[in-house]
Amino acid sequence: MDVNSSLHKFLRNVKYVVTSYWSPQTGFAKKYPKVVQLPMTYLCNSRCVMCNIWKMDYSNEFDLDEFERFMADPLFKKVRALGINGGEPTLVKELPKYAEAILRLPSLKYLNIITHGFNHKPMFPALKEIYKLCKEKGVKFHVSISLDGYGQTHNVVRGKNVFPKTDYSIKEIMQNKHLYCDSIDVGCTVIKHNVDQMIELDEYAKRNLFDIKYRVGIENKRIESNKLMDQFSVLLDKSVQSSTEFFHSRYYEAQNFMVKFKYFALYHFLSADKKERLLGCDWKEEGLTMDARGDLYYCAVASDKIGSLREEGGEDIFFRAQNLTYRKSILDDKCNGCIHDYQGKPQLRHLVFYFRRFLFERFYWLGYYLKARLT
Numbered sequence: 148m149d150v151n152s153s154l155h156k157f158l159r160n161v162k163y164v165v166t167s168y169w170s171p172q173t174g175f176a177k178k179y180p181k182v183v184q185l186p187m188t189y190l191c192n193s194r195c196v197m198c199n200i201w202k203m204d205y206s207n208e209f210d211l212d213e214f215e216r217f218m219a220d221p222l223f224k225k226v227r228a229l230g231i232n233g234g235e236p237t238l239v240k241e242l243p244k245y246a247e248a249i250l251r252l253p254s255l256k257y258l259n260i261i262t263h264g265f266n267h268k269p270m271f272p273a274l275k276e277i278y279k280l281c282k283e284k285g286v287k288f289h290v291s292i293s294l295d296g297y298g299q300t301h302n303v304v305r306g307k308n309v310f311p312k313t314d315y316s317i318k319e320i321m322q323n324k325h326l327y328c329d330s331i332d333v334g335c336t337v338i339k340h341n342v343d344q345m346i347e348l349d350e351y352a353k354r355n356l357f358d359i360k361y362r363v364g365i366e367n368k369r370i371e372s373n374k375l376m377d378q379f380s381v382l383l384d385k386s387v388q389s390s391t392e393f394f395h396s397r398y399y400e401a402q403n404f405m406v407k408f409k410y411f412a413l414y415h416f417l418s419a420d421k422k423e424r425l426l427g428c429d430w431k432e433e434g435l436t437m438d439a440r441g442d443l444y445y446c447a448v449a450s451d452k453i454g455s456l457r458e459e460g461g462e463d464i465f466f467r468a469q470n471l472t473y474r475k476s477i478l479d480d481k482c483n484g485c486i487h488d489y490q491g492k493p494q495l496r497h498l499v500f501y502f503r504r505f506l507f508e509r510f511y512w513l514g515y516y517l518k519a520r521l522t
Contacts, residue, residue: 163404163405163492164498167493167494168492168494169494170494173432173478174431174471174476174479175475177471179222179224179225179465180226180433180435180465181225181226181227181429181434182226182429182433182435183223183229183434184230184232184436185231185249185436186369187231187232187239187245187439188208188236188439189208189438190205190238191233192235192265193235193265193306194305194306195306196303196338196340196378197304197336197364197378197380198367198370198371198375199370199371199372199374200370202371205234205439207440209439209440211244211245214245214248215248217456218248218252219251221462222435222462222464222465223461224254225254226252228255229255229258229259230261231259232260233261235262236262237270237273238269242269242273243273243280246258246277250280250284255286256287257286257287258281258288258289259289260274260277260289260290261291262291262292262293263305263313264312264313264317265309265312265313265316267315267316271319274320275326278326278327281329287329288328289328289329289330289331289332290320290331291331291334292313292316292317293305293333293334293336294334294348295335295336295340295341296310296340296341296344296348297344297347297348297351301313303340304340304341317331317333318355321357333358333360334359335359335362337362337363337393339378340379342386342393345393361397361410362487362488363413364380365382368448368450369436369444369448382486394410394414398411408425411425411504411505412424412425412426412501413486415504416486417486422484424483424486425497426488426490426497427492427494428490429489429491430445430446430491431482432474433491434447435465436450437456441455441457442456445473445477446481447489450474450477453467453470454467
């Protein structure tokens, strides 16, 4: 690793600490959203066991003209990062034209797309075109592909015979990244169906030289996974112990500071008697979700609809006193019980807690080693 790269990582870690929140966010701050989650459609041809979106109505979704009007709303003027998801976004016809409308956002710096990777015919040309548009605008383009197990495990979670398609997509983009994106990762949702096969998946990723971002399957109101918790959740099952051990191993092996803190936070949540969210979250005050009908939400997983761009302006909806009070109630009632890996600036006290635990573990094992050598 060269000196400049090491210095850049060090400074980024320092910034992460010094810009952390000294006090809890209340949900009342009138900040324009900087991060947007954008489910482009409710249509999906995956059959995930932890999601009901493939059963949901996908009628009356925006067309390109209406979407362009939505993106021109002043509410989006300070958005720096936008994530396209679904449903399955590669099922949206003329997806690059929608991306072109997104790329007109004046402050946008990062565009991300999450896909299951099944739909090769529309996906590869769309990614190439979107990447070309991003480069013209100076926007970084990131692709995330969902992979919830190796081989048959992934098929059990996502649908019949889908692993070979997803495997091909990952390898094609990895080998020809210069055609598709600036960066790529693989996302895995840890649930009852795959938790005991995580090591197998991790070894597969290491052999093929790609990163996996692991997250815990949670209840998500928008995709109705909250109705399926008994079916998939490790939080309600004896497999929580396996999950705890797995995320501890991810914490132990992680080299990047922010990744290490993320996995420590997930491990701590799973193992602690008193649940507390340590990770930050942009959706507390600076995030927004807009769905395929122009409906707006605060929290990406727990919020009810707060208004529609088909009926009124985004600023009126997002900053309405009644809605801000509702956002505060989400922070008060939901955030500490949320283990989703959404991240933002954390609270300083949570970083201090992490550093104390980290140092304790290091000195504990050093003392154990010295004691063993001297006796």
